[in-house]
Amino acid sequence: MNDKPEKFIDENGLRLDGRQINEIRPMTIKIGVLSRADGSCYLEWGNNKVLVAVYGPRELHPRRLQKSDSALIRYRYNMAAFSVEERVRPGPSRRSIEISKVSREAFEPVVMTQLYPGAVIDVFAEVLQADAGTRTAAINAASIALADAGIPMKGLVAACAVGKVDDKLVLDLNKPEDNYGQADLPIAMTQDGDITLVQMDGDLSQEEFKQAVEMCKEGCRQILEIQKEALKNKFADDTAVNIPDDIDEVTYVEAIVEFDIEEDEYPEEDDISGESEDEDEDTGSLDEEGEPEDIEEEFIDIVEEAADEEEITEGSDIREQ
Ligand code: UDP
Numbered sequence: 001m002n003d004k005p006e007k008f009i010d011e012n013g014l015r016l017d018g019r020q021i022n023e024i025r026p027m028t029i030k031i032g033v034l035s036r037a038d039g040s041c042y043l044e045w046g047n048n049k050v051l052v053a054v055y056g057p058r059e060l061h062p063r064r065l066q067k068s069d070s071a072l073i074r075y076r077y078n079m080a081a082f083s084v085e086e087r088v089r090p091g092p093s094r095r096s097i098e099i100s101k102v103s104r105e106a107f108e109p110v111v112m113t114q115l116y117p118g119a120v121i122d123v124f125a126e127v128l129q130a131d132a133g134t135r136t137a138a139i140n141a142a143s144i145a146l147a148d149a150g151i152p153m154k155g156l157v158a159a160c161a162v163g164k165v166d167d168k169l170v171l172d173l174n175k176p177e178d179n180y181g182q183a184d185l186p187i188a189m190t191q192d193g194d195i196t197l198v199q200m201d202g203d204l205s206q207e208e209f210k211q212a213v214e215m216c217k218e219g220c221r222q223i224l225e226i227q228k229e230a231l232k233n234k235f236a237d238d239t240a241v242n243i244p245d246d247i248d249e250v251t252y253v254e255a256i257v258e259f260d261i262e263e264d265e266y267p268e269e270d271d272i273s274g275e276s277e278d279e280d281e282d283t284g285s286l287d288e289e290g291e292p293e294d295i296e297e298e299f300i301d302i303v304e305e306a307a308d309e310e311e312i313t314e315g316s317d318i319r320e321q
Contacts, residue, residue, distance in 0.1 A: 004180040008165035015165075017046075017174055024160060024172040024219050025133075029141070029230035031148050039149025043141035046174060047131035052141040054149040057119035071116035075104035077138055079127040099135045106139055106159065106188040106197040112152040121151060132178035136160050136186050139197070144227055148234070155191030158223035162187070162212040164204060169212050171219045185212050189220040 009015055019025070025046030034040035037053035060066045077099040079088045103125070111121065123145065125138035136159035143157045163173040164183040178184055183202030189195050195213075204212060 002176060005176055008170075008177060008181070009168060015170060015174075016176060019172075021168060021170045022215060022218070024222055025174070027140070027223065027226050029144060029226065031144055031230060031234040037145070037149070039145040039147065039151070041141040041144040041148060043137055043144070045133065045137045045140070046172075047129060048127070048134055048137040049129040050134065050137045050141050051126045051128060052138060052145040053124045053126075054122065054142070054145040054151065055124075056121040056149070057116040057151065058122075060118060060120035063118075065120075066118040067113075069117050070113040071111075071119040071121050073104050073107055073111060073113065073121050073123065075100050075107070075123045075125070075142070077103055077125045077127070077135065079130060079134065083127045083130045083134075099138075102197050102199060103135060103139055103142070103188075106157055107142065107146070109194065109196050110154045110157055110190055111146065112154065115152055121146075121149075130175075132173050132175040133161055133186070136188070139188050140223055140227065144230060147231055156224055156227050157188050157190055157196060158220040158227060159186060159188035159197065160216055160219035160223060161185055162216045162219070164202065164208065164212075169208060169215055171215050183208075183212075185209075185216065187213065187216040187220065189217055191224060193217065 005016060009021065013021065015021065017025075025048075027043065027045045030042040032040055033042045033051070034053050037055060039054040041052045043050050043052070057071050060072055065072065077096050078092075079096065081087050081090050104123075107123075113121070123142050125142055127134045127138065139157060139159040146153060147156065160172050161178075162169055162171055162185045163177055163181045164170070165173075165177050165181040167182070170177060170181075173181060173184060181202065183200065183204045185200045185204065186197065187195055188197035195217075198213075200209075
């Protein structure tokens with residue numbers, strides 16, 4: 001193990017890895033990396049590398065473990081034996097059991113488990129390379145993997161830690177800061193700013209604690225943006241709209257923008273000529289559904305207008321609207 005550094009923050013206010021005190025490490029996210037999992041995510045955060053697989057919702061066996069009114073979430077955090085300098089003994093440890101428990105609890109308020117009584121949602125978080133902050137890295141990846149699995153959630157969960165070194169609060173601890181620092185406060189937060197995990201090692205005054213929570217929340221907000229961007233990119237590719245040859249383009253656009261048309265944008269009944277069901281020149285002819293054709297035309301105009309406004313084009317992401 002490296003020795004304790006003399007100073008963690010230099011005269012320019014920079015940390016050992018060159019970061020500002022309120023700067024998170026670079027994060028990259030890959031989604032859907034495992035073909036057999038329902039959802040998966042590989043995440044690198046600084047020197048941390050984690051892989052998360054999500055399975056479910058699927059029927060829970062044995063049945064006596066089933067919850068009649070909701071799904072059960074199981075979360076397993078595991079460090080690969082080779083993920084740290086000193087080999088980790090394979091199998092559960094007190095540390096991994098604790099991290100698995102608090103991480104599961106970090107997701108319980110957002111995952112809509114009530115939709116799947118009797119089911120289980122399994123989250124497997126494997127730490128491949130550790131450099132402090134692995135529980136928070138795993139939570140960030142799990143959030144994406146759950147979304148990738150299509151599990152209904154009220155929002156994403158993001159996590160990061162604040163610590164104290166050289167008597168200063170620093171965001172997103174690296175290994176020396178974690179191992180030799182004065183405090184470590186990992187937090188997980190929902191998109192609404194609700195905290196779903198707080199743990200703390202070391203000492204912080206009440207004032208420092210408050211500041212640390214605010215700093216952590218800011219870190220989580222930045223991570224949420226990275227997570228959302230990653231999901232958008234993934235689903236923009238996946239949902240590229242390829243209009244089949246035998247489907248009329250207008251019908252297709254109509255289906256996409258159906259929910260974007262405000263009620264008050266529908267043509268007023270009074271504005272529509274030809275309401276009568278009689279099929280004559282004044283009232284307009286009826287289409288196959290028995291609706292006057294000009295109503296349909298007017299509706300299509302609105303749909304097309306809405307489509308123009310939304311710039312709906314072939315290949316656009318329908319989920320972003
Ligand atoms: N660590 C280690 N061996 C262990 C557990 C942890 O070398 O058995 C290292 C690893 O780099 C980890 C860091 O210590 O990321 C901090 O561990 P901590 O328990 O604070 O959890 P984390 O910050 O990773 O969530």
